[in-house]
Amino acid sequence: MILAIDIGGTHYKLALVSAEGQIHRLHQGSTDRTGGAAWMIPRLLQEGRTLLTQAPASVRACGIGFGGPVDFAGQRILSSTHVGGWNEICLPRIIEAELGLRAVVENDANAGGLGELVFGVGQGCRHLVYLTISTGIGGGIIIDGQVYRGANGQAGELGHLPILPEGPECDCGNQGCLEALCSGKSIGRRAEEAVVRQPARGAELRRLAGAGPLSAEVVFKAARQGDELARELVEETCLYLGMGLATLINILAPEMIVLGGGVSRAGETLLAPLRQMANRFAMPVHRSLVRLEQARHPDQAVLLGAVALARELV
Numbered sequence: 496m497i498l499a500i501d502i503g504g505t506h507y508k509l510a511l512v513s514a515e516g517q518i519h520r521l522h523q524g525s526t527d528r529t530g531g532a533a534w535m536i537p538r539l540l541q542e543g544r545t546l547l548t549q550a551p552a553s554v555r556a557c558g559i560g561f562g563g564p565v566d567f568a569g570q571r572i573l574s575s576t577h578v579g580g581w582n583e584i585c586l587p588r589i590i591e592a593e594l595g596l597r598a599v600v601e602n603d604a605n606a607g608g609l610g611e612l613v614f615g616v617g618q619g620c621r622h623l624v625y626l627t628i629s630t631g632i633g634g635g636i637i638i639d640g641q642v643y644r645g646a647n648g649q650a651g652e653l654g655h656l657p658i659l660p661e662g663p664e665c666d667c668g669n670q671g672c673l674e675a676l677c678s679g680k681s682i683g684r685r686a687e688e689a690v691v692r693q694p695a696r697g698a699e700l701r702r703l704a705g706a707g708p709l710s711a712e713v714v715f716k717a718a719r720q721g722d723e724l725a726r727e728l729v730e731e732t733c734l735y736l737g738m739g740l741a742t743l744i745n746i747l748a749p750e751m752i753v754l755g756g757g758v759s760r761a762g763e764t765l766l767a768p769l770r771q772m773a774n775r776f777a778m779p780v781h782r783s784l785v786r787l788e789q790a791r792h793p794d795q796a797v798l799l800g801a802v803a804l805a806r807e808l809v
């Protein structure tokens with residue numbers, strides 16, 4: 496049995512998971528953004544101890560997926576994408592000292608890719624690209640069954656593929672990145688701009704949103720219900736995403752691209768036009784090779800990838 500931990504910007508999760516990926520107990524909480532690492536670490540230790548007392552079998556190791564850059568070779572968290580206090584933290588060492596478990600930490604998108612490869616839709620694949628689209632866009636590249644980390648350990652930043660020169664500003668400091676166009680937040684922002692620009696259109700979009708903001712979820716729902724403006728927004732999203740995916744396909748020739756994160760819940764409303772767009776831009780030689788699939792474990796992929804890494808420790 497493995498103690499798996501997923502530390503994200505809005506939520507964190509701890510779970511007892513069998514080495515075969517069966518989740519036995521799951522605890523989920525909201526991340527205190529202002530409290531940062533000083534708040535999170537004692538909480539993880541306390542909740543970890545409680546879970547360990549409830550384990551139906553002996554817990555052999557701990558795997559952690561973390562929302563920010565991780566130095567995998569040095570087993571250090573470098574910083575958090577979302578909250579403060581995480582600079583240069585060797586969390587596995589703290590877990591080992593406090594809980595007596597060998598531990599391993601990996602970036603959450605890399606862990607998510609491994610989770611889908613080992614326990615999800617990518618089972619049987621050796622070369623897989625995982626793209627998680629939620630508030631932001633993260634990525635994990637798996638080559639020959641292993642996470643590809645690059646020369647500095649930070650490969651796979653797929654959200655920052657340059658797509659549109661002079662495009663909207665991105666959190667990374669660049670302009671027109673995939674994330675600045677197609678993350679959940681960015682799709683919502685483009686929808687808000689579109690209804691301001693074209694006030695006579697998007698009636699269904701506005702009705703579905705009510706008094707709330709125009710989220711990506713509302714855009715996909717309105718598109719399914721035939722709203723023309725929403726359909727154009729989905730088409731534009733698939734154009735940008737398709738360009739990004741074709742770039743990955745032409746370079747890596749993966750067997751499968753897996754879409755995870757909240758936006759992937761749009762299912763075929765997103766996947767069907769996206770397959771067409773990716774094929775339009777990819778080299779013909781790749782077109783019959785690559786499958787584009789929805790993640791099987793959109794909520795648990797990070798935990799499951801942490802399990803895949805931790806079970807290597809024992």
Ligand SMILES: [Zn+2]
Pocket residue numbers: 654655665666667668669672674675
């Ligand atoms: Zn960027």
